[in-house]
Amino acid sequence: MSKVAVEEKGSKVIVEYMIQQNRPYSATDVYTNLHQEFGKTLVVKCLDSGVQSGQLKEKVIGKQKIYFANQDNFPKADEEALRNLDRLVVEQAEQLKAEQAELKNIDYHLKTLTSAQTTAQLKAKVTQLENEISELEARLNALKGTTKQVTPGDKKKAIESRDVCVSEWRKRKRMANEMINGILENCPKKKKDLLEEMGVETDEDHQVVIPN
Template sequence: MAEAKCLALLADTNKPYNVQGVADMLASQGFKKAQVEKALMALAEAGKISCKEFGKQKLFIPSQEGLPELDAAEKDAKLSRISQLQQSRKEFEAEISAQRKELAQLNSVLTVEELQAQIATRLQQVQEAETKLAAHRGGGIVAVSAEDVAAAEQRFATGLTAWERYRRMFRDIWDTVSENLEANQADVFEDMGVETDEAIGETLAAYQHLLPGRKKAKAC
């Protein structure tokens, strides 16, 4: 029964089908895909239809025996029609591609609500900038003079020099008294209450770089 239905479908339509295509066409008549596949393979083995494999896909082709052959004019007309349809398909595909691009561009355009939100944000930023500018023009912001900068740098340099000197002094003393010390240095410092640069996460070099033109004290 399944073989007869499959053979009739292929003969009536005179088109190649895969298993799923035939199963879809015969599903309304109660045939399952497994039945259809078994019937198509049996028809192919019996030579009633042809089976061509394209990778994992099998295509079942109805027999062309007994069908009238087209004369030259009919064949040329059908080939011309096929060429026209192929050209139309290319034009439709190009039109669809253009419409998809246009749709993507439209989707990327901000909505009215999004534009209004951006405008509000920009206006707020402008207002904040104008407020800062007005404060600066009105004397709300005090400019630092070159003399103030020089004085601050001098105080910083003095403190940095003291740091270098005291660090070197401590290191000289510590190297002497700890020469034969077997205990862990960090543990000893903790017991003695000694605060090191490393313990507070600071390094002398990081601050020395802030005054690159300064003559450094002798490194310890």
Template sequence: MDPSEVVMKYLRDQNRPYSTNDIFSNLREQIKKPAVQKALDYLVEQGTVTEKVYGKQKVYVVKQEHLNAKDLGQELHDLDSKLNALSHKLTSAEQELKSSENLFHELQCSPTTSEAQEEQKVLQNKVQTLKEKLESISKNTVKLPEDYKERIQKDHENNMKEWKKRKRLCMDIIETILESYPGSKRSLLNEMGVETDEDVGVPLIL
């Protein structure tokens, strides 16, 4: 039987739209795929079969004058919905595959168990070394000679005496100026730019 007759009979018997691949598969490869496509092109040219394009997909359906156009349109719409659903499933599967590939790549880049154990040993050795160094520093105390500490204490006492002496002299001068100054003591100190011990937080009382 001529390929176009086989294809036409199949479409008429099934009475629904099919793609070239569907017809080729459903005929159980009785006709080679190029011959199926050639037969469909011939039938479309003869006007006995209608070709419909949905995106990149072409479907073919036999023309029947007695077939209700509304029913045919609904069937084509259902087929279009199925194609869209399959397209979404394909997109989802591609995304899942990409995620799996990324996870596989991350696992390949991760260290193996033996490598992780070796790295752990290195870090433990570093921690132990730092602990020993800290312990050594803690034990390394320096003792000052007694005569050195006494000299430091004596110098401190002399400096304090001199500081108190100069402070008393300064305050006497300020008190003398205050006798003829029209403002308050605080105003005078601010004008002269003098800061007291209290201003800078020195808790010493003469």
């Protein structure tokens, strides 16, 4: 294809593209949008030619030149047509909002269904629970069948032993707190940091409480 033919084709394609898009573009935008079908120099030349023919207009913004379709060549829209377009935009926006809400609702139900257990999974769970119930019942029956009885004396000894342990627990905890508080009086560290550094674990760390 000759150079003249290429320029003629480029001028036609580029001007028609600008009119069809009806948006402002720089020469680089047009060059990129047309997938570099024409050289950038030719693109600039065709855009300038379109301006000279009155099909396009240009505007310099800073150091960049912007080209766009000559709006004088487009038919004028009457007021009624513009109002109809405005109503159509509002209707389309409302419809879009409704469809988005419906899509959100469908998506929620889909996630609920996909996260639900299948029939096979539920049957397996039932079998597992039945086996656990059988094991617990066997243990219960074994405990019910035992003949060993706790005598009042054994019960009293157990209570006394418990009371001694609890008393010692309170005593040692009080002594430990007094010692730690004494260290803290001359230590810039917080109590929590000091305990961590010393490797001391408290009842609160293990969520245990001294019995009454």
